[in-house]
Amino acid sequence: MANADRPGWQLGTLRDVPIYIGRTWPIIAVVIIATFGPQVADAYPDLGGAAYFVAFLYTLLLLLSVVAHEAAHALVGQWRGYHVRRIVADLWGGHTAYDTDDSSPMSSALVAVVGPLANAVLALAGWLALHGVGHDREVARLLIGAFVFTNAFVAIFNLLPGMPLDGGFILDAVVWRATGSRSAGLLVAGWCGRVLAVLFVAWTVVRPLLRGDTPQTFYVLWSVLIAGFLWVGAGNAIARAKAGRLFARVRVRDVLRQAAIAPDTALVTQLPRNTDVVVVDRQGVPWGLIAPADLLQAARPELQDVRAAALARVQPAGWVAQVPSVDVDVTALVRAAQNVGGAIQELLVVVDGQPAGLVAIQVLGDALAAAERPAVASV
Template structure:
């Protein structure tokens, strides 16, 4: 998913927090809710004899809210399995296109990836079964029956559609995990599931146009389906691009990408530090790393003051700089960098500082 699309889908407000995870409600969902009420209220009024306009609007609004809860529970299924696997969840986003769960990193094993992917459809299927039970427990055509019917159909459709084998759908994620397990290469899975996702996107457009021509869909329904198809195409294309990046990810190595660094006492002068560094990065230590020399600030020091200038006034704090093992490589390195969100890292070889790794250098290596 591109940065612009991700930012658009994140736009909204925090609805609640579950286990510390912010649940964001997108502004676009409010538009969808209004559309659901406008479409569904007349249907309720026609289907339930004697019901007033106000009551039908209330029922339609309740159905829109039920859809929101259903999507939330679907995404919560992903989030809970992710947390159980030890993968932190950054947020759950709910919007007009459904929702998505944003995790800190990808699963390290295909079985875990498949379990996270299939958890959402499993929750939707369970909710659909609850709605199905409601159909048998209520009077045919009554208001409770109408509500149970919508819950049943909506959730079962979400479960079935999400299981289609194309990225970025959950079924596509499971397909990618299956190919990864069979070949030992996650990138082959991305490529195959990405192309399958493009097929699903095109098929969705075709199905939408056919339903519209058959007068099963309104203009509003068609537009929503086209938006979903467009998002599917973008997600599938992102997966294909990720597959092309696979060889570059495999070639990443923390020790090779790190800029050489030397540890000097925090009490040293700038002149002593530069002499010791011999062009390398300078990390000041006082029992532990306390700061990294700010090269811009150091270069601004007049030449006649370099020898006596205290190093401490020219340091950027190292308190929040994470450490990485020099042997870290490939996807594990990408996951570690993505999970921390830091701009640079101390690279340690058996506990000894050997370099500084900048996130920007890793990004360049992937281009």
């Protein structure tokens, strides 16, 4: 059953990854039944109302194709070290959600290419199965033929080189590998996605008009919807590229300030007075923060026996940001702050398992704003 915490109705799991039918999937199912059903009824009048049941079976085959496509992404993503959260079949086909960004051009390309390859394999399997079905079983041949065509089309269409299609991620990986810049890859793939959106509308709508034909309303609507999907996805990639270039201008070291580490059982009198204190539990897990102003307040004689645990302010889950070095850019810090949300004011930066210092969200925002100003002034 669907609820507010889920993207839809859960079908099952794949290596602990939940698989959902998204809440928008019934829309595409209704559209397919409403359009494919009459075509089946016209081709096979003897079926009567059963023609719509045949159309319903086709929606199930389409659902199988979507799940297979996304499952391929998920399995290869797990192999390449991604934390896969869920697989969802929705109005636009489907998507696989990850907790982390692509770790390398090779990982990104591999995860992207296996989706269309899965559809190509299904198309081949359907084509082989079609040869084993007798010509007297016309409805079965119709369903299998539609299954073959759909999977072949999805495989080819998804390999087109533009975001947000899988081919766009492959193009992104190629440019990323060639230039060493993920932002450059996203920018190229994003603009190619926008070109694809324009070409798609030109081919399906403008081209018939130039030939003097009147495009059917149904195909016009779907063309515009698909082109809109491509345009928005491409725009998101371009926005990510611009954000990545901005983040690259600020290093973790630029916004980091020193902090002391103390166990939560330490007496307040044992803590340094001129710096922030990160409080850890018996296992060494940081959970609280004591500001210098709070330590000054605790300097009164009657509070000399107070321990750090009583003075520390509990920090929200996710306040620890792991980075490989303080010389890297602040992308990981921005992502950590976004994941936690508005409840966070400080991030604890950890390098190789050791706390390196604190970063105030306000300081991080100011540094990014300052880094953006020269670019705005030069436009």
